Amino acid sequence: MSDQEALFEYLLRLGDNALVLGHRLSEWCGHAPALEEDLALSNVALDLIGQTQLWLNLAGEVEGKGRDADKLAYLRDARDFRNILLVEQPNGDFAVTMARQFFFDAWHYLLLRELAGSKDGRIAEIAAKSLKEVTYHLERSRDWVLRLGDGTEESHRRMQAAIDDLWMYTGELFEADEIDRAMLREGLGPDPAALHEPWLGLVKATFEEATLSLPQPGWAQRGGKRGIHSEHLGYILADLQFLQRAYPNATW
Amino acid sequence: MDSLTHPDLSQIRSWLGEVPDPEVPAVSVMDLGIVREVQWEEGELVVAITPTYSGCPATSVIAIEIEAALRAKGIERVRIERRLSPPWTTDWITPEGRQKLEAYGIAPPAEIAGGPSPFERFLRKPPAIACPRCKSVNTHRVSEFGSTPCKAQYQCRDCLEPFDYFKCI
Numbered sequence: 001m002s003d004q005e006a007l008f009e010y011l012l013r014l015g016d017n018a019l020v021l022g023h024r025l026s027e028w029c030g031h032a033p034a035l036e037e038d039l040a041l042s043n044v045a046l047d048l049i050g051q052t053q054l055w056l057n058l059a060g061e062v063e064g065k066g067r068d069a070d071k072l073a074y075l076r077d078a079r080d081f082r083n084i085l086l087v088e089q090p091n092g093d094f095a096v097t098m099a100r101q102f103f104f105d106a107w108h109y110l111l112l113r114e115l116a117g118s119k120d121g122r123i124a125e126i127a128a129k130s131l132k133e134v135t136y137h138l139e140r141s142r143d144w145v146l147r148l149g150d151g152t153e154e155s156h157r158r159m160q161a162a163i164d165d166l167w168m169y170t171g172e173l174f175e176a177d178e179i180d181r182a183m184l185r186e187g188l189g190p191d192p193a194a195l196h197e198p199w200l201g202l203v204k205a206t207f208e209e210a211t212l213s214l215p216q217p218g219w220a221q222r223g224g225k226r227g228i229h230s231e232h233l234g235y236i237l238a239d240l241q242f243l244q245r246a247y248p249n250a251t252w
Numbered sequence: 253m254d255s256l257t258h259p260d261l262s263q264i265r266s267w268l269g270e271v272p273d274p275e276v277p278a279v280s281v282m283d284l285g286i287v288r289e290v291q292w293e294e295g296e297l298v299v300a301i302t303p304t305y306s307g308c309p310a311t312s313v314i315a316i317e318i319e320a321a322l323r324a325k326g327i328e329r330v331r332i333e334r335r336l337s338p339p340w341t342t343d344w345i346t347p348e349g350r351q352k353l354e355a356y357g358i359a360p361p362a363e364i365a366g367g368p369s370p371f372e373r374f375l376r377k378p379p380a381i382a383c384p385r386c387k388s389v390n391t392h393r394v395s396e397f398g399s400t401p402c403k404a405q406y407q408c409r410d411c412l413e414p415f416d417y418f419k420c421i
């Protein structure tokens with residue numbers, strides 16, 4: 001694999017994470033438990049979709065085959081998506097959505113902070129821009145983990161169950177493969193393993209304050225970065241891509 | 253137009269000062285610091301703009317409105333450039349912009365974005381935000397997000413006014 005191909009793959013991962021999670025959050029629009037939450041979830045989704053556009057446009061530019069963000073988002077099949085498994089997991093109840101968001105935001109924040117120092121100026125500027133937005137996402141999802149964890153008996157039970165269920169999808173965030181190693185070698189991106197300690201530190205401190213217990217280390221579900229997805233991604237794409245599939249090149 | 257008949261840049265900036273932000277029409281694109289640079293390049297006017305938030309749907313509307321406003325002033329060749337770096341910050345909102353926001357009922361950003369490290373922000377108490385209606389700082393945050401990504405929702409405990417706060421980024 002050439003450096004250029006590795007960079008393309010890496011940018012797809014960044015774009016697809018934001019796209020799939022942004023889409024998941026948009027599913028809450030009109031259904032959230034309170035108006036404020038409806039607005040907040042939609043705003044976070046909007047930030048993520050905006051970031052998707054930046055990453056996927058850059059990916060298309062690097063690939064050099066004339067694909068832009070729209071073509072990459074709407075015309076690839078599940079096997080060509082490179083998002084981590086965590087972001088495609090269903091919304092579940094509000095606790096599941098916020099636990100998923102907290103795990104992602106904490107990692108995303110740390111990753112973007114490193115990418116803001118990337119040797120590739122195009123990566124650095126998108127990361128610096130996104131980092132400002134993601135700081136708010138993290139502040140909010142962390143706050144919800146605290147409120148539900150240290151809330152009522154029922155909210156605590158639900159948040160603990162959400163954490164226990166999603167924990168096996170967090171391992172993939174910190175595993176390096178040949179693409180991550182190529183990025184590290186070129187000074188374009190960080191070693192994913194190096195993000196684990198600060199991530200776990202933040203998670204532990206938050207759980208402690210929220211009276212939640214940290215799940216035991218166990219088997220990690222992986223594959224999304226290589227295009228091996230759970231059954232959920234196909235349903236997301238059926239919804240997301242329907243219009244472009246049914247009416248190719250439709251614009252509005 | 254040749255260089256002798258170009259409207260000068262301060263004239264152009266003052267015209268742009270009349271182009272309202274589509275989501276917060278009380279302030280102009282100049283007040284918000286969205287216009288980063290204006291210059292003539294071989295008879296073409298280049299206006300560099302930066303998005304406030306990466307998913308902000310207003311950014312493309314702003315580009316269209318700037319172009320339309322300049323054309324209405326007789327400038328035929330306009331190019332809008334999108335610039336991502338350095339990323340937009342609320343520190344670029346002008347003092348007049350802050351006053352206009354407050355008069356419109358939106359509390360302006362209370363902090364300097366370039367100040368304390370953002371990672372530590374959730375470890376400390378959020379700053380006191382003054383109610384734009386009665387100026388009391390006895391207010392509380394209802395939600396970190398409001399009607400647009402750039403705003404948070406607050407409520408005044410004294411006069412009970414619910415209001416938007418233009419959050420620091």
Ligand SMILES: [Zn+2]
Nearest residue numbers: 383386408411
């Ligand atoms: Zn008041």
